[in-house]
Amino acid sequence: MRLVIARCxxxxxxxxxxxxxxxTRLIMVKADGSVLIHSDGGSYKPLNWMSPPCxxxxxxxxxxxxxxxxxxxxxxxxxxxxxxSSVDLGVDPGxxxxxxxxxxxxxxxxxLHILGEGWRLVRREYPTAIGPVDIMCRTAAGASVxxxxxxxxxxxxxxxxxxxxxxxxxxPLLAPVQGIFAAQEIRPQARVLAxxxxxxxxxxxxxxxxxxxxxxxxxx
Amino acid sequence: MRLVIARCxxxxxxxxxxxxxxxTRLIMVKADGSVLIHSDGGSYKPLNWMSPPCxxxxxxxxxxxxxxxxxxxxxxxxxxxxxxSSVDLGVDPGxxxxxxxxxxxxxxxxxLHILGEGWRLVRREYPTAIGPVDIMCRTAAGASVxxxxxxxxxxxxxxxxxxxxxxxxxxPLLAPVQGIFAAQEIRPQARVLAxxxxxxxxxxxxxxxxxxxxxxxxxx
DNA sequence: TGGTGCATTTCGATA
DNA sequence: TATCGAAGTGCACCA
Numbered sequence: 160m161r162l163v164i165a166r167c168x169x170x171x172x173x174x175x176x177x178x179x180x181x182x183t184r185l186i187m188v189k190a191d192g193s194v195l196i197h198s199d200g201g202s203y204k205p206l207n208w209m210s211p212p213c214x215x216x217x218x219x220x221x222x223x224x225x226x227x228x229x230x231x232x233x234x235x236x237x238x239x240x241x242x243x244s245s246v247d248l249g250v251d252p253g254x255x256x257x258x259x260x261x262x263x264x265x266x267x268x269x270x271l272h273i274l275g276e277g278w279r280l281v282r283r284e285y286p287t288a289i290g291p292v293d294i295m296c297r298t299a300a301g302a303s304v305x306x307x308x309x310x311x312x313x314x315x316x317x318x319x320x321x322x323x324x325x326x327x328x329x330x331p332l333l334a335p336v337q338g339i340f341a342a343q344e345i346r347p348q349a350r351v352l353a354x355x356x357x358x359x360x361x362x363x364x365x366x367x368x369x370x371x372x373x374x375x376x377x378x379x
Numbered sequence: 380m381r382l383v384i385a386r387c388x389x390x391x392x393x394x395x396x397x398x399x400x401x402x403t404r405l406i407m408v409k410a411d412g413s414v415l416i417h418s419d420g421g422s423y424k425p426l427n428w429m430s431p432p433c434x435x436x437x438x439x440x441x442x443x444x445x446x447x448x449x450x451x452x453x454x455x456x457x458x459x460x461x462x463x464s465s466v467d468l469g470v471d472p473g474x475x476x477x478x479x480x481x482x483x484x485x486x487x488x489x490x491l492h493i494l495g496e497g498w499r500l501v502r503r504e505y506p507t508a509i510g511p512v513d514i515m516c517r518t519a520a521g522a523s524v525x526x527x528x529x530x531x532x533x534x535x536x537x538x539x540x541x542x543x544x545x546x547x548x549x550x551p552l553l554a555p556v557q558g559i560f561a562a563q564e565i566r567p568q569a570r571v572l573a574x575x576x577x578x579x580x581x582x583x584x585x586x587x588x589x590x591x592x593x594x595x596x597x598x599x
Numbered sequence: 600t601g602g603t604g605c606a607t608t609t610c611g612a613t614a
Numbered sequence: 615t616a617t618c619g620a621a622g623t624g625c626a627c628c629a
Contacts, residue, residue, distance in 0.1 A: 160405060160419045162382060164466050174622040176477045183468045185380060187405075190419040198471035199380045199410040202430050202609055206474055208423040210622080231622075241466060246384050248403045251418035254426050258395030260605065290603080310394075310605080313618085315535045319604095346617075394607045422624055428607080451607070480620070510618090530620075533603085539619095566602070 161188040161245040166238040169196055169207050173231030179206055181238060188215060190248070194225050194233060209233045258365065264293050264308050266368040267341060271296055273368070274306070274339060274361060292323050303327070303336040312342030312360070317353045324358075381408040381465040386458040389416055389427050393451030399427055401458060408435060410468070414445050414453060429453045484513050484528050486588040487561060491516055493588070494526070494559060494581060512543050523547070523556040532562030532580070537573045544578075 163186040169179040179196070184206070187195040192213050195205040209225040216224045225233040264283060271278040277299030285295035285305070294306040305327055307320035320338050327336040338358040340349070343365055350360050383406040389399040399416070404426070407415040412433050415425040429445040436444045445453040484503060491498040497519030505515035505525070514526035525547055527540035540558050547556040558578040560569070563585055570580050 160417075162405070164468075171622075177622080178475045180472045180475075182471050183466075184471065185382070185407075185468070187417070189417075189421075193420075193422065195417075195423050197380075197407070197409075197415075199468040200413075200431075200471065201409075202413065203415050203423075203425050203428045204609060204623090205423050206471065208622085210422050210624085211420075227622095242464070244462070246403075246461065248384075248405070248419035251402050251404065251420065251426065252400045255398045255400075256395055256607095257397070258607095315538070318535065318538045348617080391607070397607080424606095424608085424624060430607080430609085447607090476622095535619095568602075 160190060160248050161243070162186075163188070163237075163243045164241040165243075166241070167196075168236045168238070170234045170236075171207050171209075171231070172234075173227065173229070177207060183241065186235065192225075194235075196235070207233060258369075260308060260310050263310065263341075263343070263363060263365065263368075266365075266371075267306070267308060267363065268294055270368060270371060273363070274304070274341075275299070278304070287323060287326055289322055289326060290319075292327070298337075303333045304339055305336050306339045306341055308363075309340075309342040310344070312340055312345035312349045312353075314346070314349050314352055316340065316342070317349050317356070317358065320353075320358060321356060380410060380468050381463070382406075383408070383457075383463045384461040385463075386461070387416075388456045388458070390454045390456075391427050391429075391451070392454075393447065393449070397427060403461070406455065412445075414455075416455070427453060480528060480530050483530065483561075483563070483583060483585065483588070486585075487526070487528060487583065488514055490588060493583070494524070494561075495519070498524070507543060507546055510539075510543075512547070518557075523553045524559055525556050526559045526561055528583075529560075529562040530564070532560055532565035532569045532573075534566070534569050534572055536560065536562070537569050537576070537578065540573075540578060541576060 166183045168181045171177040185197045191211040192215055193211040194209045196207045197205050209227055213225050213227045218224055221237045223235040268280055268283050271280055275298055278296050281295040283294055284291040292305045293308045296304050305323055307316055309316045320340055324336055324338045328334045339361055340353045340358050341361040341363050343363050345360050353360050386403045388401045391397040405417045411431040412435055413431040414429045416427040417425050429447055433445050433447045438444055441457045443455040488500055488503050491500055495518055499517050501515040503514055504511040512525045513528045516524050525543055527536055529536045537560060540560055544556055544558045548554045559581055560573045560578050561581040561583050563583050565580050573580050
């Protein structure tokens with residue numbers, strides 16, 4: 160990895176055009192050739208960048224051109240180089256995650272009593288022609304229920320569940336199929352839309368669901 | 380901005396839990412206190428980070444704790460510090476962009492002949508109870524057409540247009556309203572869904588549309 | 600390899 | 615301030 164602190168201006172041409180006026184910034188060149196230009200604020204997103212695969216050409220000491228595989232270009236005009244250093248970091252072993260949507264699905268499938276007493280799991284990732292339903296189950300009385308799980312419940316999640324229900328309800332062996340929209344957090348507009356369509360909304364408490372499990376799901 | 384190259388392990392706890400095993404990485408501490416941990420590859424996204432507002436506490440030379448405002452924590456355990464330097468970058472003047480969806484809408488509204496000969500603009504951002512329709516126009520014969528514009532056309536864009544059409548077609552002064560789904564790129568599934576619903580799909584060539592304009596829209 | 604859906608998304612516009 | 619939609623999204627997963 161090469162780190163250059165320099166007063167520079169930058170022009171990007173690709174899916175859009177973007178221009179950075181002259182200012183002092185950090186230019187990070189990674190081992191795979193990708194380039195990130197960071198200012199001293201904002202979030203993790205660089206002001207400008209080039210994703211790999213790409214190639215950096217130092218056409219002069221003051222002008223770098225980075226070219227992407229689809230022809231995008233990042234032109235960096237260096238005015239004053241304040242520092243320029245390189246270090247070999249080696250390959251990173253990578254990130255281990257825990258707590259995403261797949262996890263919610265796993266936990267809820269194991270704790271269907273959250274949805275209703277005596278409910279039984281039919282299967283997770285129940286296949287349909289337009290994609291898998293997160294959880295298909297049956298109530299104690301035997302009625303079919305399709306559950307769509309999101310970390311954050313928004314309108315498109317309700318649309319997705321609506322499409323599933325429409326399809327599932329054409330199957331006389333399943334119909335009538337109820338819908339449940341389950342998420343850690345449900346946006347007001349999504350809730351209104353769901354309830355207007357007769358879909359029940361359930362807010363999931365990840366911490367308490369995780370506390371209930373037997374520990375075999377934890378990754379570290 | 381402070382740049383630290385160090386062999387470190389990292390643990391994040393917040394919306395999810397994540398762990399980075401011991402390896403050599405770049406730790407970037409920005410002026411606003413935010414922290415980014417980068418490896419020597421991947422994209423512009425750091426392996427781990429903390430967004431502002433947050434506070435960094437060096438509980439010891441080997442243990443940094445970054446705390447976010449919602450209680451998230453990023454614990455960085457430093458094994459070997461290879462380098463540690465700081466530089467003042469000042470405030471960045473920011474990025475100037477050109478070429479996004481608003482632009483497509485502007486260009487298409489000025490070049491309705493792309494959709495059909497003799498078509499006339501009713502208005503852009505045509506208001507409805509469930510949100511504005513990107514472009515409302517009329518064919519040479521006077522039929523109403525609602526146009527939804529996306530950079531990338533996906534299923535939820537078709538759903539959005541479908542909701543508009545359903546609503547607009549209840550208005551006897553407008554009905555029947557045709558739908559056009561216009562995008563720089565239309566995903567196959569979105570195209571199938573749109574055409575199944577009688578919605579016409581139009582692929583927009585941004586470069587040629589931009590070349591046709593009078594130049595007043597360019598930002599720099 | 601392309602399509603789809605999720606994200607500690609981030610970012611900007613808008614009400 | 616909350617909400618909603620777009621992103622040069624990136625990324626994993628699956629066909």
